Amino acid sequence: MLRLPAAEREGFAAGFRIISPLLPAIFSWGLVTGVAMSKSVLTVPQAIGMSLMLYAGSAQLASLPLFAAGMPLWTILLTVGIVNLRFVIFSAGLQPHFSYLSLPRRIALGYVNGDLGFVMFMNQNFGNGYVPGKEGTYYGITLSNWAVWHVSTILGIVLGALVPDSWGLGFAGTLALIPMMVHTINSRSTMLAVALASLIGVLAFDLPYRLNLVLGVLGALAAGMVCDELAARHAKRLAPAHPVKVPIAASPPAAAGPNAVEPQKDAVHSARHPSEDRRG
């Protein structure tokens, strides 16, 4: 650590300054996650172990009811995989920045990535490939996030274990998933996808092995892709009339539900556009 080049050390400090305004939010999110984990079927050492290993808040919270219901391992792994899918897209964003590094360093870099850290890093608009101080900045951001997350989660697990179960604090884990959901709803097509997933999730709830999760997500992907396709066609049709830039509000009538959740952005955003800003 002490032998790092000066540029990377300065980058690290800059990274810390970039993320520091968000650290209270990360702390509170970690605290709630920890409390919810302490109220699950996991013992305190198990909850701490899971949190330290996974380092993935939403996936941790999402898997708790599955542990409680004694679901088979594959359904738990599938849930973790789906909730983490956004990181596959994030990794595509990081790839051009760090592809020059060795494999172990790329793995370490990916492992410490989080939603907030990713967004803050990408906001810095570094050039591709090696840039002095870039790797330091990345680690300044992500490791600050990492440290605050672990401290707050473990604190939540320990404090939560002191509170009687009858207070119903386990429900805080369900509530804590809502911000992540709301933040990802940044277009009508996401709204439609989420609404459809919810509907399928409820209707298919009694299917075994949490198959409602698989069906809900597949339904949402299909609906989202259809929306994107329609929006793209709509944009193309309008293009000659408005040659500059058309804000796209195209969505089928089914999407006319309660979609005033977030400021609407156009439905055909590029895949690299990160819509979340909560750590996960």
Added chain:
Amino acid sequence: MSTFEIWFAFVAMTAITIVTRTFFLLAGERVALPQRLQRALRYAPAAALAVIVVPEVVLLDHQFAVHLGNHKLAAAVAATGWFIWRKNMIEMIAIGMAVYTLGRLFL
């Protein structure tokens, strides 16, 4: 689940997390998901969270229960509304838990 199974589950979950987080970093330039698929993947996490959260709050004992007597639903609606309005997670959790607890104790 036995203790061993639980820890085995954690190891497997961690492996999945690392694979998803490092997917393109591992693959380097050799692999590129089609743009269309990448766009579609954006919908998956929100959908998965919705499938987990919504049934938990609209179902009571496997029965559809969309009324204010369902404390979890009332709490989730209040919390979501608060979060959209104030963008503050701690306040949101506090409001949600307050509605849930008051409903549970007094209604």
